[in-house]
Amino acid sequence: MSRVTSEDGTPIAYERLGNGPAVILVGGGGAVDRSENSPLAVALGEHFTVYNFDRRGRGESGDTQPYAVEREFEDIAALIEHAGGPAHLYGVSSGGALVLEAAAAGLPIDEIGVYEVPYDVSPGVQERHREYTEKLGALLAQDRLDDAFELFMRLAGSSDDDVRGARSSPMWPELIANARTLAYDAACLNDGSPPVDRLAKVSQPVLVATGGMPDPNMGGLAPGFFDHAADAVAEVLPRAERVVIESQGHVADPKAVVPVLKRFFES
Structure with missing residues (x-):
């Protein structure tokens, strides 16, 4: 475990695995630390240099107040700089919303992957x-x-x-x-709907992925919740590729995810 220092002085803890182009993993809401992404980091580390970090306020990272989404942009920027330049980003759930917002804000990011971003496209x-x-x-x-x-x-x-x-x-x-x-995470989702105007500013290629299987622990969501959100996001992103990783729930098996990311990041 190592640390970088964000612009406001917050220490951000991370683990580095593998070799090759840099990929930064961004976890979602409810994750207590980077451990949720650890199996993916290990598998992806066979092809890339993976930075798996604790978002601020979690695990071994600091939590300087007051919070603002922009501070998390700065955390990612510090990791990108430490990695030596532009990096690929992969964000899961609300971490995907953070990744998209960071790209719209102009961070030096290469290709982006997001998985089951929980934007809501229903009325109200x-x-x-x-x-x-x-x-x-x-x-x-x-x-x-x-x-x-x-x-x-x-x-x-x-x-x-x-x-x-x-x-x-x-x-x-x-x-x-x-x-x-x-x-x-609620702040990363802004008003809960896809931020159409900001997404239209994202110039990088973006893989917009969902799983093909409803998650039994999220049965109260409307049918197709994540697919409808992903379709809406892909429609407004200038360079989106929409994919379904079959037979995966909201927490996807790294064995299913890695080949999809490897193809996209290396294309």
């Missing part, structure tokens, strides 16, 4: 997202971290059984310890 999304962020903020302000994480799970389509199982699992204390970062 802005109001629902505003209500979620306001309620989440109130719960966090009251230190009701258990309830804040449950609120996130409900947003992600978890059932009553899913929530009860999570609350009784040994992982629950670790999950709620990172509950404050849920507000960061």
Whole structure:
């Protein structure tokens, strides 16, 4: 484990694996640290130099306040600079939204891959997202971290059984310890809908991927939720390639993901 220092002085912890062109992995909401991407980092490291990092507020990275999405751009920029120049980025879930926003902001990025970015394209999304962020903020302000994480799970389509199982699992204390970062992921999604104007500014080739299998832990989401979002994103990105990685849920098997990323990043 190593660290880079972001522009505001925040230490960002990362692991470096493999050799070849640089790929930076960006995790999504609910991830307590970089470990969620560790299996992918190992597999992808057979072909690339992979930087797997803890987003600010998670794992061994710092959390300088006040938070702004732009600070996470600076975290990624520090990793890109440390890697020696432009790098490929791969973002999962809300981490994919962060990657797209970073590209629109003009960071020195090569090809981009995103997987199942949770933009909502259904009517009323802005109001629902505003209500979620306001309620989440109130719960966090009251230190009701258990309830804040449950609120996130409900947003992600978890059932009553899913929530009860999570609350009784040994992982629950670790999950709620990172509950404050849920507000960061909500900010990365802006108003919850695809940021059409900013996406149109992304000049890099972008692989827009989804899995071909509904996730049983997200059964409360509308059918085709991630596919509809991906279709909308691909439609406005100037250089998008839309793919389905068959038989994968929201947490995809690295063995299925790596060949797709390798082809795209090396094309």
